[in-house]
Amino acid sequence: MSTLGIRHDLGVSLTVRDGGTELFRYVYRPDTVRLESPKPYISPLRTRAGEVVSLFRPHDHVWHKGIAWSLPHVGEENFWGGPTYVHGSFYVQLENNGTQAHRRIVALDGCEGTATFSHDLDWITQSGELFFTERRTLRASLISAHAWALTFETRMTNVSGADVVMGSPTTKGRENAGYGGLFWRGPRSFTGGRLVTENGLGGDEIRGRRMEWMAFEGRHDERDARSLVLMIDDTANPHHPPQWFARTEEFACLNPAPFFSEELTVEDRATVRFRYGVGVADADASAAPELADAVRRLLARPDVLTAAEAPA
Numbered sequence: 001m002s003t004l005g006i007r008h009d010l011g012v013s014l015t016v017r018d019g020g021t022e023l024f025r026y027v028y029r030p031d032t033v034r035l036e037s038p039k040p041y042i043s044p045l046r047t048r049a050g051e052v053v054s055l056f057r058p059h060d061h062v063w064h065k066g067i068a069w070s071l072p073h074v075g076e077e078n079f080w081g082g083p084t085y086v087h088g089s090f091y092v093q094l095e096n097n098g099t100q101a102h103r104r105i106v107a108l109d110g111c112e113g114t115a116t117f118s119h120d121l122d123w124i125t126q127s128g129e130l131f132f133t134e135r136r137t138l139r140a141s142l143i144s145a146h147a148w149a150l151t152f153e154t155r156m157t158n159v160s161g162a163d164v165v166m167g168s169p170t171t172k173g174r175e176n177a178g179y180g181g182l183f184w185r186g187p188r189s190f191t192g193g194r195l196v197t198e199n200g201l202g203g204d205e206i207r208g209r210r211m212e213w214m215a216f217e218g219r220h221d222e223r224d225a226r227s228l229v230l231m232i233d234d235t236a237n238p239h240h241p242p243q244w245f246a247r248t249e250e251f252a253c254l255n256p257a258p259f260f261s262e263e264l265t266v267e268d269r270a271t272v273r274f275r276y277g278v279g280v281a282d283a284d285a286s287a288a289p290e291l292a293d294a295v296r297r298l299l300a301r302p303d304v305l306t307a308a309e310a311p312a
Helices: 285-300
Strands: 004-009 013-018 021-027 041-045 067-074 077-079 084-086 090-092 099-111 114-124 130-144 147-158 164-167 181-185 194-197 200-202 213-219 226-233 264-266 271-281
Touching (some): 067 084, 213 285, 271 285
Antiparallel strands (some): 004 013, 013 021, 067 164, 084 090, 194 200
């Protein structure tokens, strides 16, 4: 088994490498402008062969940042970026773009075939109020010669002093726009690609359906290679299995959306937990079921995210 290397740019980011290939860079203290709701993000994201399978700050949605934990409706606050959906007025730019601010590193270590990073964050509203505290843990694991996986866990504690309702544009009245949660934006060349599920292949008509996992098969320019990005929802997540916000035609994205059409109320001082697995492979759609099984096994391991305790 290969050894994953970790480079830590103190106070800014960490990079996980597989030999000479940079698998991903996690920026935990970004220099994002307020309008885009500053938040940690993963970009670039690569396969083991070095193919880039993410897009950072696209001109059509500048708040899309590779892979990020992005929530558009947290009470009346926006931790997604840009304008807020207001029923009857469509999208309105409000003074509510919050920040997910890094507070401290809890764990940073690697062993044969894995690399783990855990940190605490404060969710701060645009008016400066502390809304949530969070402990977030990421672990990269090599699966095979052609695939690797990222496990993502967040535990968010409501410290706002009141119950907070998490939702989406759909819960606010916009049909079939239930985005929010762990969101992946794919490369421009992936536009027109194929969504892969356990029931077969599809396109935008799959959006809103409930399922445990979904993958995206895309093609790269120049080399005409194919790559596969898969996301899987942990069985213990609220509202499992989730409805999916996914696109292929306007742009490539995947998002197991826990609040697609059903809000979640987090009581004051309560903690809500979400876990996900992300598989990245130099493969086509036929490899998706096997990749899903491998990522599911990682999520089932009792020690997969031992650093993810309740926020301090």
